[in-house]
Amino acid sequence: MNLTIVLQQLVNGISLGSLYGLVAIGYTMVYGVIRLINFAHGDIMMVGMYFAFTGIAMLFLPWWAAFLLSMLASALVGVIIDRVAYKPLRNASRISALITAIGVSFFLENSFLVIYGGVPKAFPVPSVFGGAINIHGVIFPNIAIITPIVAMIFLMILLFILHKTKYGMAMRALSFDFETVRIMGVNVDLVISMVFAIGSFLAALSGIFWAMRYPAINPLIGIMPGLKAFAAAVLGGIGSVTGAAIGGFIIGISEILVVALFPSLAGYKDAFAFLFLIFVLLFKPTGIMGEDLERGRF
Amino acid sequence: MLEVKDLNVFYGVIHAVKGINFNVPDGKIVTLIGANGAGKSSTLKAIIGLVRPKGEILFKGKEISKMPAHLIARSGIALVPEGRRVFVNLTILENLRMGGFNKELHELEPLYEKMFELFPILKERAYQKAGTLSGGEQQMLAIARALMSEPELLMLDEPSLGLAPLIVAEVFDILKELNKQGRTILLVEQNAAQALKLADYGYVLENGTIALEGEASGLLENDEVRKRYLGED
Numbered sequence: 001m002n003l004t005i006v007l008q009q010l011v012n013g014i015s016l017g018s019l020y021g022l023v024a025i026g027y028t029m030v031y032g033v034i035r036l037i038n039f040a041h042g043d044i045m046m047v048g049m050y051f052a053f054t055g056i057a058m059l060f061l062p063w064w065a066a067f068l069l070s071m072l073a074s075a076l077v078g079v080i081i082d083r084v085a086y087k088p089l090r091n092a093s094r095i096s097a098l099i100t101a102i103g104v105s106f107f108l109e110n111s112f113l114v115i116y117g118g119v120p121k122a123f124p125v126p127s128v129f130g131g132a133i134n135i136h137g138v139i140f141p142n143i144a145i146i147t148p149i150v151a152m153i154f155l156m157i158l159l160f161i162l163h164k165t166k167y168g169m170a171m172r173a174l175s176f177d178f179e180t181v182r183i184m185g186v187n188v189d190l191v192i193s194m195v196f197a198i199g200s201f202l203a204a205l206s207g208i209f210w211a212m213r214y215p216a217i218n219p220l221i222g223i224m225p226g227l228k229a230f231a232a233a234v235l236g237g238i239g240s241v242t243g244a245a246i247g248g249f250i251i252g253i254s255e256i257l258v259v260a261l262f263p264s265l266a267g268y269k270d271a272f273a274f275l276f277l278i279f280v281l282l283f284k285p286t287g288i289m290g291e292d293l294e295r296g297r298f
Numbered sequence: 299m300l301e302v303k304d305l306n307v308f309y310g311v312i313h314a315v316k317g318i319n320f321n322v323p324d325g326k327i328v329t330l331i332g333a334n335g336a337g338k339s340s341t342l343k344a345i346i347g348l349v350r351p352k353g354e355i356l357f358k359g360k361e362i363s364k365m366p367a368h369l370i371a372r373s374g375i376a377l378v379p380e381g382r383r384v385f386v387n388l389t390i391l392e393n394l395r396m397g398g399f400n401k402e403l404h405e406l407e408p409l410y411e412k413m414f415e416l417f418p419i420l421k422e423r424a425y426q427k428a429g430t431l432s433g434g435e436q437q438m439l440a441i442a443r444a445l446m447s448e449p450e451l452l453m454l455d456e457p458s459l460g461l462a463p464l465i466v467a468e469v470f471d472i473l474k475e476l477n478k479q480g481r482t483i484l485l486v487e488q489n490a491a492q493a494l495k496l497a498d499y500g501y502v503l504e505n506g507t508i509a510l511e512g513e514a515s516g517l518l519e520n521d522e523v524r525k526r527y528l529g530e531d
Contacts (some may be wrong), residue, residue, distance in 0.1 A: 104413045166399060173385045184345050185371035185447060289477055290379045 003033035004138050007099045009115070009260040010253065013023065015144040017252020018101040018151035019213075023229030024244035025158065026078075026199025032175035032239045033195050040081060040104035041203055042226010046219060048204025049123065049211040050112055056124045063126035071204040078200025079193045089187070096099060112219035120218045123211040147209050154202060155245055161198070162241065169234025171195055224270060228255075231277040246288060251276065299324045299451055299482050300345070304355040307340040307506075314340040316506040317353070322451065322484050327477050329485040329493040329514065330412050332503035338486040341503075342455050346370055346377045346485075357451070359449060360445040372400055376449035380456045384427030390420050391470060393428050393439055395448030413442040416472065434465035441472065453484040454478065458513055490527035494518045502527070 030038045050237050051073050055066025089097045125143075132141045162168035170191045173181050182188050186209060210225060211217050230250055236247025249275045259266045280288070300322040315337040330338045344351035347367035355363040364369050371377075373390055374396075385393050387522035394413060398406055413456045414421035417438045423431065437457055444452060452474070458466040458505035470492055477483055494500050494514045502510040503521060510523065517523050 164394060169388065169395060170399065173388055173396055174394075176385055176387050177383055179348055179367075180379055180385070181396070182367040182378070183348065183369050183371050183377050184443075185397050186396075227467050 001094040005260065008140065009256050010067055010256075011140055011144050013256035015147040015252070016256055017249035018148040018245075019210055019248070020225065020229045020232045020252050021245040021248025022151055022154065022279070023225060024233040024248045025155075025241055026203050026243040027230050027233040028236070028238050028241060029171070029195050029199050032231070033192055034086070034088060034097075034170060035094060037102060037230070038086075038199075039101040039226075039230075040108055042077055042222040042224075042229065043108040043197065044074055044200045044203040044222070045207030045210060046112065046217070046222035047077055047108060047227060048200075048231035049208035049221065050116060050121075050219075051219045052208045052211065053121055054215060055266075056126075063124075063128075067208055070208060071201045073195040074204030076199040078196040078203075082193060082196040087192075100115060109219050109223075115232045116219065118218065123152075123215040123217050125179055125212045125215050129212050136271075143209070143212050147213070148204070151245075152207070154167070154205060155241075158198065158202070158241065167191060167194055227291050228270075228273045231273050235277050235280055235287055237287030240287075240289035242287030243287060250288075277286045299358060300484065301354075301356040302345070302355070303354040305341065305344060305351050305355065307337065307344050307351050309340075309349075314506055315344065317352070318501075318503070318506070318508050320501050320508065320511070322482060325477070325480055325482055326495040326499060327473070327483040327485060329487055329497035329500045330503055331487055331490040331493055331500060332509075332528075333425055336503040337506040338503055339455050342377060342453050342484070342486055345453065346375060364489050367485045369449065374447075374450040376444035376452055378437075378440045378444045378452070378454040378457060380459065382425075382433075382436045384428040384431070384436045384439050384443065386427065388428060389425050390428055390431070390439060390516075391424045393443050394420075394446050397443035399417050400447065409446055409448070413445065416445075416475075434461050434468070437461060437465070437469055437500065438472075441469070445476075447520070450482075451482050451484060453486070456488060457485070458487060458489045466492060490523065491518075494523075 023041065026041050027038060030036055030041070048070050051070035052066050055061045056063055061069070081104055087099055089100060129143045129146060132139050133145070162172060170181060170186050174191055175229050176187065178188065207222065219282055229248065232247035232251045233244045235250060236243030236245070254276055255269050255273055258272045259269050302318065302320050304317045305315055306313070306317055307398040318341065319494065330341060332338050339351060343349045345355055347365060351363055353363065357373060357375060358489060362373065372439060385396060388396065394410060398409055401409065419435055420439060420442060428436065431439060441457070454469070457469050461469065466489070472494060473483060485493055485497060492518050497514040500512065500514045500517045501508050502517070509521065510517065
């Protein structure tokens with residue numbers, strides 16, 4: 001194996017990793033504020049894909065409009081899920097909310113199965129994202145280059161919101177202390193809705209790029225990337241946004257490299273993400289960026 | 299300013315506050331004293347809306363007992379919670395910003411200046427994480443954070459808890475100063491001697507009911523209070 005291939009695979013891994021990272025951010029933020037592992041989060045990726053598919057292939061919208069509308073609609077779906085399914089359980093035991101999240105996941109998967117059918121749909125990839133570029137003999141698919149750039153832009157915007165706006169500040173404070181945030185005159189339900197909106201928006205973004213990478217979509221497509229993104233969030237230290245992004249990159253890059261370096265193990269590539277997670281947690285149980293589980297950090 | 303009528307707080311089957319009545323008049327310092335578990339903190343939590351009470355709570359003549367906490371806070375009541383509960387993962391400045399969450403941007407700068415004048419230590423450490431402050435400094439931050447909303451009624455839950463006597467004196471001096479500037483204060487304390495010296499009027503809570511009430515200076519002289527809360531024979 002020569003340097004060219006390593007470089008190609010690395011770019012490929014970074015691109016895949018940024019997709020995991022975008023989804024992992026949603027897991028980590030929701031966990032940060034309401035201590036819930038939102039198992040329906042991976043399915044929001046799928047929702048985003050189908051919304052974008054509908055926009056382009058059925059409503060014939062320009063791709064950018066379809067993408068944007070899909071992300072906004074997915075954000076709304078995330079907010080509605082919280083209001084309908086999780087909010088009534090805010091003071092219930094955590095396990096009730098967790099089981100509800102699994103129920104929501106099944107609900108989303110099966111609703112889309114009913115609406116769109118189980119036959120995979122071909123996702124229409126806009127020409128901007130198709131094709132490849134050749135840099136000094138190394139060929140990079142456009143999508144592999146664009147994905148991490150887009151992910152980085154949105155990560156920067158998110159960090160700006162978290163650290164420079166009052167609602168972002170409230171999100172960080174909320175991850176530490178619910179009651180005290182309320183007595184500051186903050187509408188906590190509104191802040192939680194914002195967290196779900198942001199998380200779902202990013203999951204839909206990730207879903208759309210996932211669909212352009214692997215352009216056959218079905219209603220169960222969100223499960224595996226969702227699980228890996230969850231692994232990424234835990235790996236990075238759940239509750240930490242930067243940790244989620246780092247965890248995503250690590251899982252993505254290691255998955256690609258394992259396949260590239262040991263082609264005979266390619267069939268086990270999904271297992272490696274989790275193996276890696278187990279390995280890291282053995283040595284650092286709170287994840288890479290996790291320090292104190294009792295404290296919010298993003 | 300605040301009238302509490304027949305206030306009851308239940309936690310499941312536990313009846314923590316049993317039909318108490320009290321008033322906090324404009325511009326006064328009123329204190330609720332009593333032992334641990336007497337229902338003092340529950341009373342404050344009921345007023346700010348963190349627990350749902352039965353009974354009537356009138357703030358400036360308006361019934362607030364069924365309003366959500368954030369709207370009660372916005373109507374002009376601030377609580378300095380027990381144990382200070384500053385946001386340790388935010389900087390001092392961000393903590394103050396949280397306190398003034400519903401203030402317009404242009405209102406914030408003068409408020410910060412006011413807080414830094416009142417608590418110079420906070421200015422030096424404006425960009426440090428609140429978790430790095432000492433207990434006394436965190437208490438000052440918690441008070442400053444509450445003042446950022448310019449509340450008409452400032453409530454404090456055990457501000458002296460866990461602080462060295464010298465720091466307690468400092469905190470109480472600041473409360474006296476705030477009151478002189480016209481701030482109405484409702485103070486909950488186990489440290490009865492200090493609280494009664496500061497306050498205009500006091501209520502003694504026992505097992506969720508008011509056992510005694512009166513002018514604070516009178517309560518300080520009261521034999522029963524001296525024996526049970528001031529540790530004198």
